Amino acid sequence: MKQAPDTTGPAIVSLRGAGVFRSGRWLVRGIDVEIRPGEILTLIGPNGSGKSTTAKMVLGIEKPDEGSAWRAPDLVVGYVPQKLSVDWTLPLSVERFMRLTRSLSKAESDAALARTGVAHLAGSEVRNLSGGEFQRVMLARAIARKPGLLVLDEPVQGVDFAGEIALYDLIGKIRDELNCAVLLISHDLHVVMAATDRVLCLNGHICCQGTPTSVADSEEYRQLFGARGAPQLAVYQHHHDHTHLEDGRVRHADGSITAHCHPDDGHHDHDHGSHHHDHHHPQHAQDENREGRN
């Protein structure tokens, strides 16, 4: 059985009463956050609530105008920003993109691409990648130097729902393999990955924090996102309640076998109200095989 990551070590990042003041106003204030090795922390909050600004204080890109921001001196950080200023009209292969701004050996680059399941795309043009492929390349770029902290600003943008679940699975696996801490930013509330240890809900300040379910239940969260927001914070759980057999049929948790799986066939629980995935699709299995081979 796999051991749970040890998240009890000393903090690798600590923000204390941190705030950023720009253009005559406080973008965020009073941010207290500690990040420990191996833990997954998700920042959620409406557009403009200060998630990226907080992440930039964690990274040291923005200096706090009040309070303090500290990082362990030897901390290697991998960062996938929300936006990249790259001229995509120029030809650029994945391989070159991986090594564009950093000294990375070909072996390190190949290993990272393999880990995120996109080794086969090394020679492809970046501008031709699909949204999901691009995010995997970005992830590979961020983990290539084996970071102790991985900061992912909206890692599932441009990715469809199935791809989103696969990416969250992958991020969880990378955390397990590298035992790195992960800071995830999401303004999209409908899925928070199950592996998230803590959710921090921002609205210019820390509005509430805790386990995903405790945040979804909190009064502050409901006030911030309204009644509509509450059922949207669906914590993605991988129930593995059925298995896809080689002949394409499906064996359910109750032992029965059917030709297909269908949400309304009575074999699945519906505890989140919204569309939620409680099983693997063949595409995910392919991704896992690909990751496993590399």
Ligand SMILES: Nc1ncnc2c1ncn2[C@@H]1O[C@H](COP(=O)(O)OP(=O)(O)OP(=O)(O)O)[C@@H](O)[C@H]1O
């Ligand atoms: N350098 C800056 N100068 C002035 N205002 C800024 C600066 N950077 C960000 N802001 C403003 O600060 C607020 C918080 O921005 P931030 O990018 O941290 O929000 P966010 O929660 O990440 O938003 P989103 O979900 O839209 O990405 C926004 O209103 C933004 O316009």
